[in-house]
Amino acid sequence: MNSVVTRFAPSPTGLLHAGNYRTAVFAYLFAKHSEGKFIVRIEDTDAARSKPEYEANIIDALTWLRLPADEQYRQSEHRPRHRELLEKLITDGMAYISKEIPKNPGDREKVIRFKNPGGAITFTDVIRGDITTDIGDLGDFIIARSLDEPVFHFAVAVDDSDEGVTHVIRGADHISNTARQMLIQRALGFPTPLYAHLPLIMDSNHKKLGKRSGAKAITEYRDEGILPEAMLNYLAFLGWNPGDVREYLSREELVQAFDISRVQKGSAIFDEVKLFSVNQHWMRKLSDDDFITMSDLGKLALRSDIVLKVVPLLKERAKTFKEAREMLTGELSCFFNKPELDKNLLLAKEPPERPGIAISALKGLLEPIKALPKGVSAEVVKTIIMPFSDAEEAKGKGGRGAVLWPLRYALSGVERSPDPFTIISILGTDESISRISKAIAILEG
RNA sequence: GGCCCUAUCGUCUAACGGUUAGGACGAGAGCUUUUCAAGCUCUAAACCCGGGUUCGACUCCCGGUAGGGUCACCA
Numbered sequence: 001m002n003s004v005v006t007r008f009a010p011s012p013t014g015l016l017h018a019g020n021y022r023t024a025v026f027a028y029l030f031a032k033h034s035e036g037k038f039i040v041r042i043e044d045t046d047a048a049r050s051k052p053e054y055e056a057n058i059i060d061a062l063t064w065l066r067l068p069a070d071e072q073y074r075q076s077e078h079r080p081r082h083r084e085l086l087e088k089l090i091t092d093g094m095a096y097i098s099k100e101i102p103k104n105p106g107d108r109e110k111v112i113r114f115k116n117p118g119g120a121i122t123f124t125d126v127i128r129g130d131i132t133t134d135i136g137d138l139g140d141f142i143i144a145r146s147l148d149e150p151v152f153h154f155a156v157a158v159d160d161s162d163e164g165v166t167h168v169i170r171g172a173d174h175i176s177n178t179a180r181q182m183l184i185q186r187a188l189g190f191p192t193p194l195y196a197h198l199p200l201i202m203d204s205n206h207k208k209l210g211k212r213s214g215a216k217a218i219t220e221y222r223d224e225g226i227l228p229e230a231m232l233n234y235l236a237f238l239g240w241n242p243g244d245v246r247e248y249l250s251r252e253e254l255v256q257a258f259d260i261s262r263v264q265k266g267s268a269i270f271d272e273v274k275l276f277s278v279n280q281h282w283m284r285k286l287s288d289d290d291f292i293t294m295s296d297l298g299k300l301a302l303r304s305d306i307v308l309k310v311v312p313l314l315k316e317r318a319k320t321f322k323e324a325r326e327m328l329t330g331e332l333s334c335f336f337n338k339p340e341l342d343k344n345l346l347l348a349k350e351p352p353e354r355p356g357i358a359i360s361a362l363k364g365l366l367e368p369i370k371a372l373p374k375g376v377s378a379e380v381v382k383t384i385i386m387p388f389s390d391a392e393e394a395k396g397k398g399g400r401g402a403v404l405w406p407l408r409y410a411l412s413g414v415e416r417s418p419d420p421f422t423i424i425s426i427l428g429t430d431e432s433i434s435r436i437s438k439a440i441a442i443l444e445g
Numbered sequence: 446g447g448c449c450c451u452a453u454c455g456u457c458u459a460a461c462g463g464u465u466a467g468g469a470c471g472a473g474a475g476c477u478u479u480u481c482a483a484g485c486u487c488u489a490a491a492c493c494c495g496g497g498u499u500c501g502a503c504u505c506c507c508g509g510u511a512g513g514g515u516c517a518c519c520a
Contacts, residue, residue, distance in 0.1 A: 011520045046519055100518080107518050128450070137448065137516080145518050152520050176449060176515045199451080199513095206512065234457095237469095241458060247469055264458080266451050267513065274457065274470045316483045331481080349479070386478080393478090404479040416481040 004036025005166045008067075009075075009156070011043040012054035015217030018270055019171070019201035019209035021061060022235045026198055027169040028067045029236065029258035039163055040069035044076045045155050048106075061218050065228050066251060073163065075155050082150040085158055085188060086112060086143070094187040095143060112144040114184065121179045126167070126196035127263050133179035141180060157181045161190035169260075172197040172267070173208065196260060199239045200267040209270055221275075225295060225321025230279035239264040248281050276319040284315050295321035300328055302336050309426045310335055313418055331416065335426055339413020339435065343442050349405035351398040358406040359443040361392065362436050365407060369436070372429050381421040410439030 006027040010016055024040075031038040040062065044050035055074075062069070089095035090112070098113045116139060122132040143154040150158075160168060160181075175197050182192050203213040221231060232251055242249065242257040249257060283291065288311040292298055295314075297307050310332060317332075318324035328336070350358050368384050385407070392399030408420040411432060417423065424432045 009520085013520075043520060049519070102518085104518080111518055125450095131449070134448070142518055149518085151518070156520085171514095172450065173514055174520090177520090197450085202513080204456095208514070237457065239457090243459080245459085245468060247457095264451095268458090269456060271456050271470075277470055313482080317481090390478080401479040406479095408479070412480095414481090418482075419479080 003166075004031050004034040005039065005164050006031040006036065006169050007039035007041050007160070007163065007165050008062075008069075009041045009043050009159075009170070010058050011046065011049075012051055012058060013046065013049040014054060014211060015057055015219065016061065017209055017211075017215035018218055018221075018231075018235060019215065021065065021218050021231075022201055022238055023169060023171055023198055024062065024067055025065070025232060025235045026196075026240070026258075026260075026263070027167075029254055030167065030169060030196075030260050032255045033258040036166075037070045037164075038067070039071045039073065039165065041073045041075060041159060041163070043152070043155070044074055045150060045152060047076070047149075050076075057217070057219060061222070064219070064222050065232055067232075071163070073159070075159060078155070078159060078162070079148055079150075081162065082144075082155055082158055083147045086147050086150060086154070089114070089143075089187055092187070096140075098140070108145050110146070111142050112146070113140040114143045114180075114187070116140045117183070121182055123178060123182060123192070123195055125175075126194055126260060127199075128197060128265060131175060131178070133176065135179055135183065138180060143184065153177060153180045154184055157184035157188070157190065160193055161185060161188070165193050167194045167196060169196045169198065172200050196263070199264050201238060202267050202269045204269060206269065215270075223322075225324070226275065226279050227282045227294075230275070230282040233282070234275045234278045238268045238270070248278065280319045283318070283321070286315075288312070291315065291324075295324050297325065297328065300325065302328060306335050306426060313422070331414070332418075334412040334414055334417055334423070338438075339411070341410065341413055341439055341442055345409055345415065346406050346439055346443060348409070349398070349401045351396065351402055354396060354398070354402060357392065357399070357402045359440060361388075361403040362406055362410060362440050362443070364388065365403075366433060366436060366440075369424065369429055369432055372424070374428070376425055376429075378419070378421040378425040381424045385421060406439065407436070410436050 008024040008027050010020060028038050042055050042058065044055070086095070090097065093115070095112055095114050097110055100107065100109060100111055102109060116135060118136045120132055120134050122130055125131050141153070142151055144150045178195055185192050201209045203209050203215060205213060207213055209215045218231070229250065232254065233249055236249070236254050240258070240263050243259070243262055286294065288308060291311050291314070292307060298304065307328070310328065313332060314324040314327060318327055347358055365385065365388060368388065372381065372384065389400045389403035392403050404420060408417060408423070411420055411423045411427065
């Protein structure tokens with residue numbers, strides 16, 4: 001009957017990376033799998049470092065990933081409550097005001113410390129099993145800098161309880177914080193939630209993903225044209241799997257399949273190459289229209305009728321929308337710009353023993369191409385041209401390439417491009433004839 | 446360094462005492478009747494080490510080793 005409540009509690013002190021959002025993904029999936037509640041709590045107790053723009057970025061990212069909060073809080077909103085409980089702890093003799101000698105600039109002369117009862121504390125981690133911490137090592141730790149400035153551990157213990165959080169799902173770097181927070185809960189008479197410490201996401205140097213190691217903000221991936229479905233899919237599979245052979249799960253399938261008991265204990269390395277591969281999978285599932293809209297291809301000031309025809313090529317080549325955009329002005333720009341031809345390249349595949357075959361082939365292809373209907377498919381173009389090149393091949397080895405290469409180069413002007421059949425079907429017969437004629441002129445000149 | 450956690454191909458992982466240790470990404474090769482891309486097929490690639498327990502250990506226990514995390518008036 002106890003319904004599940006999880007929370008994602010980021011601090012708005014910087015741009016968050018994939019490792020941060022991976023915990024959000026797991027907390028969300030776990031909550032939704034059991035039809036529970038997902039809370040987002042912005043931990044802005046550090047007024048000096050918290051910035052509104054970082055908070056906005058976090059919300060943007062969660063919206064993009066479609067991890068909507070059922071309830072959203074800002075920790076600073078709970079100041080009065082924190083103050084009240086801080087006073088209670090002091091009154092009850094569980095905490096005390098301590099005079100200090102400031103060690104660092106900004107340090108206070110009076111802080112509030114928690115009276116450490118000593119001993120050991122054990123909790124059962126949902127993922128790792130029993131974890132025991134010797135509390136004595138902690139000393140009388142600080143829980144607030146003043147009555148209005150609670151420190152992380154205190155604010156977390158209070159808020160988790162007040163918000164009815166049943167499962168604290170967070171990174172393994174918080175394991176050693178758990179005992180402190182449990183101590184505070186007990187002193188306050190609050191129940192202890194269940195803890196699930198997720199394995200950390202590492203960078204390629206096997207260090208915790210972080211700013212210093214150059215971890216990208218997740219919104220950077222969004223801006224590069226990674227699909228939210230792909231990011232979600234990839235992140236969910238970092239430290240978890242559904243237990244069957246499926247590799248690509250939609251959001252709904254993830255919610256349905258998520259099982260926290262299958263979460264890995266060991267840390268995992270963030271692999272951008274794999275992410276891109278997952279992204280390509282999801283990009284290919286998009287309709288051509290959605291592909292154009294979502295990739296902003298329409299804003300490129302290119303002929304839209306041709307863009308639409310090129311989308312299938314982009315789907316098989318690009319791994320991100322950014323790459324797709326770059327291809328239209330780069331390796332696939334021949335669909336939009338007339339090629340500048342190099343006579344030597346036109347003749348690059350001409351067998352020495354068959355001089356003049358390039359020009360005769362191009363001339364011989366002119367009429368058949370002219371006769372092609374409007375809107376002809378690449379497959380049909382192929383059925384017209386292949387017999388022609390096969391005939392040349394029959395006359396001598398290398399004949400096929402001797403026909404196809406100059407044709408493709410005449411049409412594209414680049415050494416690497418899609419095949420000539422595809423180019424003709426996209427360019428149309430008029431433009432194709434024009435380009436081939438130009439190539440013939442160069443060969444004759 | 447103290448404390449805590451972890452350990453299967455390069456990477457993400459399957460296996461929950463008995464398998465030729467499987468899949469995916471990546472890599473290599475070949476085939477796809479020109480190049481590139483895609484696709485298809487194939488190949489290489491892993492149980493950290495040492496002790497136990499057991500008829501039998503990747504699987505359980507212990508010890509090493511290695512890696513990671515954490516030791517703030519940050520969260």
